[in-house]
Amino acid sequence: MSRRLVTALLAVIAAILVTPGNVAADGQGGGTLSGQISDPESSEEDDGVEGIDIDVLDDSGDELGTATTDAEGAWEFDVPEPGTYTVVLDEDTIPEDLQSYELVPAAEQEQEVDEGDDPIILYRLVEPETEGESSEGPDDGSGDESAEEEAAEEGAEAPEVDESAPFSHQFAQVATDGLVYGLVIAIAAVGLSLIFGTTRMINFAHGDMVTFGALMALLFSTGAGGLGNSILGLVVAVALAIGVGLLLRDRAGPGVRLAVQGALLVLGIVGATLVGILGGESMEWRVSLLGDPGMGSSALDLAVVVLVPVVIAAAVLAAGRLLRGRVPHDTVLPLQGVVLFVGLAAGLWLGAIGAALIAVILGAGLAAGMERYIWQPLRLRNVVMIQLFIVSIGVALLLRHTLLVLFGGSRASYPEYQVQEMVGLGPIEVAPRSLAIMVVAVLVLVAVACMLQFTRVGKAMRAVADNRDLAESSGIDVARITLYVWTLSGGLSALGGVLFGIHQIVHWQMGFHLLLLMFAAVILGGLGTAYGAMVGGIAIGMVAMLSTLWFPHQLMEAWALAIMIVMLLIRPQGLLGRRERIG
Amino acid sequence: MSSEPTQLGGAGGAAQGGIAEVSPHPGVAKPDPILVADGLRRSFGGLTAVDVERLQVQRGTITALIGPNGAGKSTLFNVLTGFDRVDTGSWTFEGGRLNGLAGHQVARRGMVRTFQLTKALTRLTVMENMLLAAPGQSGERLLGSFLRWSWARQEDSNRERAEALLERFRLAHMRDEIAGSLSGGQRKLLEMARALMVRPSMVMLDEPMAGVNPVLVESLLEHISALRDEGTTVLFVEHDMDVIMGISDWIVVLAEGRVIAEGRPEDIRSDQVVIDAYLGAHHDEAGRGSGDEAAEGIEEAR
Amino acid sequence: MDFLGILATSLTSAIGPVAAIYALAIIGLNMHFGYTGLLNFGQVGFMLVGAYGVGISVGTFGLPLSVGVGAGILCGLLLALLLGIPTLRLRADYLAICTIAVAEGLRFVYRAPFARDFTGGVFGRQNLSEGFRELNPFPPGRYGFGDITFSSPHLWTMVVTWSLVLVASLVMWSLIHSPWGRVIKGLREDEDAVRSLGKNVFAYKLQSLAVGGVFGALAGVMIALHQASITPDQFRPQVTFYLWAMLLLGGAGRVLGPVIGSVVMWFLLTFTDEMMRAMDQMGWLPFVSGGELGAVRHALVGLILVLLIIYRPQGLVGDRREMLVNVK
Structure with missing residues (x-):
């Protein structure tokens, strides 16, 4: 939904209709001039600039009055009768920090007002011209809602190409950027493809899981004050409720169990709210993005950062092994959870x-919770696949805008990765963060591939993705494997979000923009295959970036989508997909 | 139209006369074939699901297609009716080539199929299911649909015909129910009745008895014989040997995609190749390679 | 809190021009999804090309309004063919991805700087509805009763759009209660069965896509005429999701579903919006404020979608019995 359309219209309608005074003024045939000035540093359309004055003059040049923008950047002015009016934005009233932006189309605009007409006057603050696009008129790449372009520009992309360099150098540079971008897409898309393979469902909420990961990392790396504590509190409450539920399953009646669980959840919510309201600055804490134990040497730090999670994972697995058979079956999982929490808390305290x-x-x-409490029950109810798609769209909208409410619409980047010296590698210049992304992404992809190829769970995942019924009949616990697939996908998409955030920028719509590229990637590689998603992701990233060598960079995504459609025409099963009829 | 019970397995009628003299060996030419297939091959990956060198179906007979699981019966059905592509080979129906024709074009030529898993259009009423099948409706054209007077008469005559067919298949009392409320057996009946609405010269029935209770099987058999007696050619896939032996005029045995034998029921009953194929298939059912399973899986998946 | 005022505002938006425009687009979506079973997640693409049919002919080339409207509808038709021919042979889930991708791709192209000479880039096109307003037979002033009143241009848009909705609904009714509609509904249940009965499934799906696409384009045309100015960014994928929510709320596969869905949903949306705004002004909302209210509303639409599918998949006017039948 275009919020501008609706808000503008509703505002106009409401303004006209609710206040009787307006009706009288309007009865004489005048109209209302209105508009909204968005904050160019925010991508949320409703984030406006407050306090800008707009003078309205009639055609003889007499000033009729001044309107001032409110907190949402909206302003309006009633004119008495039809005619031509001149609207002048007082540039001195633009706030100091936005003075560097250019005003388009112009400060002074003429507007004809017909009877009963309520024209909307467009003002935009845009970034001044940078690279060679001056002939194109004002650049839209920094408008309030052009997130996809901004995102593209914020990274190490097209703008950094030295136009004077030989083409082969440019090509190498852009291809490297494409590889980084592609790896990010691949990381996030593997889960999408696996989920499709195991459940035949297209998860439209996958992009927002990516956003979730990026925003969480931002929250805890920039300072998890009230909100971070609230979220952790909620997580603990939910985990406790689930654990207690498991413990009480055969020991207490369902009424008691639900009551205890409900009480825990309510307590958690109340507690989280209180922490959120009262905590604030006083409970401020933060960890660095990748962990920083402060051991004095970076090699030691790195070792601890790598080792601690491995130790925690090993401890959880070992606890499971040790406890199995010794304690009642249904207490194993809660005890494992306790080990995990203790481990994580210790790791956090260590800074690792x-x-x-x-x-x-x-x-x-989050993903595991969604599978367990939304998708699995829906599948058990035999809800038709088409309806599951729609539910996932609903979940996507809900998640995306909840995140928007919680985190606001502004863009941010991880404090440790904002500006970096480029490292020269032959003809290519790479930011260290891009190198880090490549290393992490390749390692994780290889690990995931090994997991799928060699472990029992991984083989089961591929079997279920290949043929759910066959897997079920050969004794695989499909429900459990599906839960694992969701868990893995959720973790990978969150990691994809973090990498995407390091690469470009963190923003509430980043995941949705990545979603379309992920779709392209999984279709290119073969819907439902994990390896296909990896190959497809890298290919799509390369195509998107390489297209900027010849075509405007605003069309990057359009090219990726075009590749997808061409692929569907010539080989609908994708690069690595098995040939089966999809028509 | 009548619903007189016909003698099962009776070799009456002029058309079947021809088939009695044909010698029973694979790929044999028939005196009056309605369907002629040559060199059909269809493979999935490395697996050849269908590899039929030569197959003819005699007009006006009931021909059964049998074979062990994964023999390629359903794939052959799909290929013949345009629901699957063929790698090589050609086939003609009533003298016209069908190669490369889409499923709906094959149906329009008069060869209409049913499905192993019934495909009743569940949220349409039984009557709508029937009317949908009527061929050549001018009201089915996008712009033609607005000219109600132009198709109203056609609709009425189709409705009459549908009514008669429903009567014959004992579904008339259900005409205004949605098809989703029918039982499994009734759906099979509906599907057969619906196929007849197309006025086919040949019907292809994919396991018409599967999952139908024994009482309904009798009446289904009667319907099939009645079809033959009216001059419609029937080709059907079935597993139940008693049914097949009782009703068929001719039997084609498929194994691993090839026609290994064909002949009259009595020929097949005593054919050593067939017995081996079936026994062999049963023998090492457990130890069979995953290949056949995969082929079966692929077939199931479509 | 001015409760009556809020109620009046909500009612006004429920019967206002925007609700009518949405109803028109949903009628198209109902053709696709409700009757044919096509998963079209790119209906906003049809609205985009429809609106820009007017925008480019009138705004860029200064052609008369009638040409613009014609161009808009033609663009919708063309998009249906271009989109349908490659994708309608694919399985439903592929179609879903393709439609959303094509709609987003179109938006990227229309807002790209190289297209600025035609489309006006991100700024879109302005002053598009002079020809339309010249035809306005209502003298200036306000019309309505009580607090529910409309200015003369809005009334004119409303009358035209709701008339279009009426015509479109009649067309839909006629189509669906004809042999053509029977084939279309058959497709929704099982393509292969319909194909086995000698119907050209692909042609019917393409026709359905075109009919629904034209309604979508018509909605786009009305957006251009109503707002007099259009920008590419108002045609975001969220619009499609709103349309879906409204269709499912009203009842998919029902002639009246789209109209009821649009009216009820706009009432609910405006009502919650206004209530939140009023409560915000009175300081009753602890966590959200001002600009975040829009986000809360979007989240609400998501919640409505989820709850509808789970608890009332047939919508307000759907047939429970039909939904209980296990399809496929």
Whole structure:
């Protein structure tokens, strides 16, 4: 929904209709001039600039009055009768920090007002011209809602290409950027493809799981004050409720169990709210994005950062092994949970667990929760696949805008990765963060591939993705494997979000923009295959970036989508997909 | 139209006369074939699901297609009716080539199929299911649909015909129910009745008895014989040997995609190749390679 | 809190021009999804090309309004063919991805700087509805009763759009209660069965896509005429999701579903919006404020979608019995 359309219209309608005074004025045939000036540094359309004055003059040049924008950047002015009016924006009233922006189309605009007409006057603050696009008129790449372009520009993309360099150098540079971008897409898309394979469902909420991961990492790396504590509190409450539910399953009646669980949840919500309201600055804490134990040497730090999560994972698995058979079956999982929590808390205290890892764990938990409490019950109710698609769209809208409410619409980047010296590698210049992304992404992709190829769970995942019924009949616990697939996908998408955030920028719509590229990637590689998504992701990233060598960079995504459609025409099963009829 | 019970397995009628003299060996030419297939091959990946060198179906007979699981019966059905592509080979129906024709074009030529898993259009009423099948409706054109007077008469005559067919298949009392409320057996009946609405010269029935209770099987068999007696050619896939032996005029045995035998029921009953194929298939059912399973899986998946 | 005022505002938006425009687009979506079973997640693409049919002919080339309207509808038709021919042979889930991708791709192209000479880039096109307003037979002033009143241009748009909705609904009724509609509904249940009965499934799906697409384009045309100015960014994928929510709320596969869905949903949306705004002004909302209210509303639409599918998949006017039948 275009919020501008609706808000503008509703505002106009409401303004005219609710106040009787307006009706009288309007009865004589005048109209209302209105508009909204968005904050160019925010991508949320409703984030306006407050306090800008707009003077309205009639055609003889007499000033009729001045309107001032409100908190949402909206302003309006009633004119007495039809005619031509001149609207002048007082540039001196633009706030100091926005003075560097250019005003388009112009400060002074003429507007004809017909009877009963309520024209909308367009003002935009845009970034001044940068690269060679001056002939194109004012650049829209920094408008309030052109997030996809901004995102593209914020990274190490097209703008950094030195136009004077030989073409081969440019090509190498852009291809490297494409590889980084492609790896990010691949990381996020593997889960999408696996989920499709195991459940035949297209998860439209996948993009917003990516956003979730990026925002969580941002939250915990920039300062998790009230909100971070609230979220952790909620997570603990939910985990406790689930654990207690498991413990009480055969020991207490369902009424008691539900009551205890409900009480825990209510307590958690109340507690989280209180922490959120009261905590604020006083409970401020933060961890670095990737973890920083402060051991004095970076090699030691790195070792601890890598080792601690491995130790925690090993401890959880070992606890499971040790306890199985010794304690009642249904207490194993809660006890494992306790080990996990203790481990994580210790890791956090050591500083070995970074915000990225917290984000990945929360993302995995979110996905597992969705599967367990939304998708699995719906599948058991035999809800038709088409309807599941729609539910996932609903979940996507809900998640995306909840995140928007919680985190606001502004863009941000991880404090440790904002500006970096480029490292020269032959003809290519790479930011260290891009190198880090490549290393992390390749390692994780290889790990995931090994997991799928060699472990029992991984083989089961591929079997279920290949043929759910066959897997079920050969004794695989499909429901459990599906839960694992969601957990893995949630973690991977959160990691994808973190990497995407490091690469470009963190923003509430980033995931949705990535979603279309992920779709392109999984279709290119073969819907339902994990390896296909990896190959497809890298290919789509390369295509998107390489297209900027010849075509405007605003069309990057359009090219990726075009590749997808061409692929569907010539080989609908994708690069690595098995040939089966899809028509 | 009548619903007189016909003698099962009776070799009456002029058309079947021809088939009695044909010698029973694979790929044999028939005196009056309605369907002629040559060199059909269809493979999935490395698996050849269908590899039929030569197959003819005699006009006006009931021909059964049998074979062990994964023999390629359903794939052959799909290929013949335009629901699957063929790798090589050609086939003609009533003298016209069908190669490369889409499913709906094959149906319009008069060869209409049913499905192993019934495909009743569940949220349409039984009557709507029937009317949908009527061929050549001018009201089915997008712009033609607005000219109600132009198709109203056609609709009425189709409705009459549908009514008669429903009567014959004992579904008339259900005409205004949605098809989703029918039982499994009734759906099979509806599907057959619906196929007849197309006025086919040949019907292809994919396991018409599967999952139908024994009482309904009798009446289904009667309907099939009645079809033959009216001059419609029937080709059907079935597993139940008693049914097949009782009703068929001719039997084609498929194994691993090839026609290994064909002949009259009595020929097949005593054919050593067939017995081996079936026994062999049963023998090492457990130890069979995953290949056949995969082929079956692929077939199931479509 | 001015409760009556809020109620009046909500009612006004429920019967206002925007609700009518949405109803028109949903009628198209109902053709696609409700009757044919096509998963079109790119209906906003049809609205985009429809609106820009007017925008480019009138705004860029200064052609008369009638040409613009014609161009808009033609563009919708063309998009249906271009989109349908490659994708309608694919399975439903592929179609869903393709439609959303094509709609977003179109928006990227229309807002790209190289297209600025035609489309006006991100700024879109302005002053598009002079020809339309010249035809306005209502003298200036306000019309309505009580607090529910409309200015003369709005009344004119409303009358035209709701008339179009009426015509479109009649067309839909006629189509669906004809042999053509029977084939279309058959497709929704099982393509292969319909194909086995000698119907050209692809042609019917394409026709359905075109009919629904033209309604979508018509909605786009009305957006251009109503607002007099259009920008590419108002045609975001969220619009499609709103349309879906409204269709499911009203009842998919029902002639009246789209109209009821649009009216009820706009009432609810405006009502919650106004209530939140009023409560915000009175300081009753602890967490959200001002600009975040829009986000809360979007989240609400998502919640409505989820709850509808789970608890009332047939919508307000759907047939429970039909929904209980296990399809496929």
